[in-house]
Amino acid sequence: MTTDTTSYAPGKAATPEERKAWSSTSAGRVVTARKITRAEELRLILADEIVSGQLAPGAPLDESELARRFRVSRTPVREALRQLVASGLVDARAHRGAIVAHPDPERLAGMFEAMAELEALCAGMAAERMTVSERHALQSLHDQLRAISYLGDPQRFHEVTEAFHNAIYAGARNAYLAELALATRKRVQPFRRAQFRNIGRLAKSHAEHNRVVLAVMQGDRAAASAGMRAHIDTVRREYATYAGKA
Amino acid sequence: MTTDTTSYAPGKAATPEERKAWSSTSAGRVVTARKITRAEELRLILADEIVSGQLAPGAPLDESELARRFRVSRTPVREALRQLVASGLVDARAHRGAIVAHPDPERLAGMFEAMAELEALCAGMAAERMTVSERHALQSLHDQLRAISYLGDPQRFHEVTEAFHNAIYAGARNAYLAELALATRKRVQPFRRAQFRNIGRLAKSHAEHNRVVLAVMQGDRAAASAGMRAHIDTVRREYATYAGKA
DNA sequence: TTGGCACTCGTTGCATGCAATTCGCCATTG
DNA sequence: CAATGGCGAATTGCATGCAACGAGTGCCAA
Known part of the structure; x- marks a missing residue:
């Protein structure tokens, strides 16, 4: 856990400016989709990073880490991961974490x-x-x-x-x-x-x-x-x- | 909301006996899958009810109602619905609820x-x-x-x-x-x-x-x-x- | 030295409360 | 009378805390 730097008040987790930060990594493909939910945003971003190779097959997808990275709580992260599991891009097992899908x-x-x-x-x-x-x-x-x-x-x-x-x-x-x-x-x-x-x-x-x-x-x-x-x-x-x- | 009858202490929402109740509706097909999570259980049950016609296309899937019905909180219900959306059996729009998929x-x-x-x-x-x-x-x-x-x-x-x-x-x-x-x-x-x-x-x-x-x-x-x-x-x-x- | 076992720690699963959005309803106005 | 604007209720979205499960570690015994 280690709640280190950010204040993290409920419903005020990150300002819009802060939230822009994460998409800077994906080379100019900033999709400013404002009308969708955070979980949907995360789903699209993670899917893109998997397909584009930024997240390699087998790479671990830690809920807390992703939550910190995207400045949201674990809840939308979990929902995004569940959808990615259903779409086949991610594999997950109960209590054992999720990884980028790595078919044999x-x-x-x-x-x-x-x-x-x-x-x-x-x-x-x-x-x-x-x-x-x-x-x-x-x-x-x-x-x-x-x-x-x-x-x-x-x-x-x-x-x-x-x-x-x-x-x-x-x-x-x-x-x-x-x-x-x-x-x-x-x-x-x-x-x-x-x-x-x-x-x-x-x-x-x-x-x-x-x-x-x-x-x-x-x-x-x-x-x-x-x-x-x-x-x-x-x-x-x-x-x-x-x-x-x- | 109307927390009516059940006590609902955290982490003790329903005894195993209570939870067996819901699967009695689906005609003797009681799958006693004990080693999976509640969300996974719900996903399988709902998918089965949709495919079998108990839940008709267009039928609303109210989170709170499903949570009451299955004696769990909304969280696993939401996760199950998200996966069903990803699999195409359910349609959902942000803030407007989910329905059984009804393609044109x-x-x-x-x-x-x-x-x-x-x-x-x-x-x-x-x-x-x-x-x-x-x-x-x-x-x-x-x-x-x-x-x-x-x-x-x-x-x-x-x-x-x-x-x-x-x-x-x-x-x-x-x-x-x-x-x-x-x-x-x-x-x-x-x-x-x-x-x-x-x-x-x-x-x-x-x-x-x-x-x-x-x-x-x-x-x-x-x-x-x-x-x-x-x-x-x-x-x-x-x-x-x-x-x-x- | 090695095999088994309990304990601890980290991570995930779930419950709950609050915030945000949508939609229906009613009043007000043209 | 119709249209529009705002208010309220209901529902979903998200944050957070606690519980449960698994994996790793160190201890004890053979």
Whole structure:
């Protein structure tokens, strides 16, 4: 416990100014979401830190420590952790604390396989259902990726890749399926960090996307699915090569 | 609030005997899970009541009321609700309470479509990966279903159907994918209650399963997928026919 | 020296009180 | 008469204190 410095009066735990402090760590991504609860804020921040790799798989999530860090009581921290447990990003056992989820290799392989199929499914549906303007928007993102792969900016490439996949989710016209795919993507993300340091991977990734984009533009469901499945399968293999320590 | 009858001393809110009372409502399914926390208990109970239809979509979930009902404080109730929100069975908005999830028709259609594809995927994978004994076990469940469909016991038919689908999930050798499929199944379940009152549906369901079982026995992935997709699609159409009020 | 055991400490689980927000109701006004 | 503004009640959100559980440590006995 060790209530050390702060005064901590009830309902006045931290001024808004104080509370801004914590988001300074996450590189300019300050989301000034004012209309949501503290627990929801914490959930979003912690999820982001897990997905972005700031909190590595296996890292302990101490309630009191997080409460101090975010200048709130343990209650909203606990609620945020419970939701993260339910979403699969965090593992917890009663009286034994919570850690960032760290699936064993077999489970991780299953997540990759499921991701491949979900993405393939979305791509196939998108090939059939996207509007003309959506197809053009997808093509535009794809072109951007080519340009970025030449420049060799992994961070930017990653961001636009996310947009690319999100565009396909949206094109599938199934919000629920999109949520499943996105959630799976996020849960796998902490284990593919290393890939984005590999510049050579960018061009290959773009080439794989090319098959998908072509099929989507032509409305060829089977080809779009196959292309996306192959792409994610490459991602999986790439991970398997890089990761000896998983 | 109205602290009416019980004394309610801290840490001694209810004796074990008192706490047994609530589970008597759910028809003999008393799970004497002693080693888990109260919040976890509540989560399981509420999820079961939602899936089983005791709590209908749209029903309000008042924290204080649930706390009284289960003889606990609001804290574990809140944690259970948060987890149910994260799992999609409950919707909640800050300061406005929680209700049993009630997706609009479009979203529900998406859930049915996703379920069809997930089940199809599992069936296809199971056709390739099941052991011989697993295939025989599946066949056995299928035979049981035929017998039950003759007897016309919808409740029992439902239970064995669940076991049938779970056997296919297990045969797919992908725990993560199985979780997705099962979660989706549970989220859709509250909207297909009516179907199990329709005795005629039982025989048709069994006939649809037949295609899947045959394909699985022969290791024919494509046929197993197609069969399962067609089955779930029938389920969806059946729902669409029954439900004017969704 | 080693195995078992009780004790202690740290962390999590739960209860409770207060603060904050929302919504319904009623009065006031155009 | 309708619309709007503010007040009150009810409900949720958060802080805090205490209880319970687990893990580590040191002691005792074999």
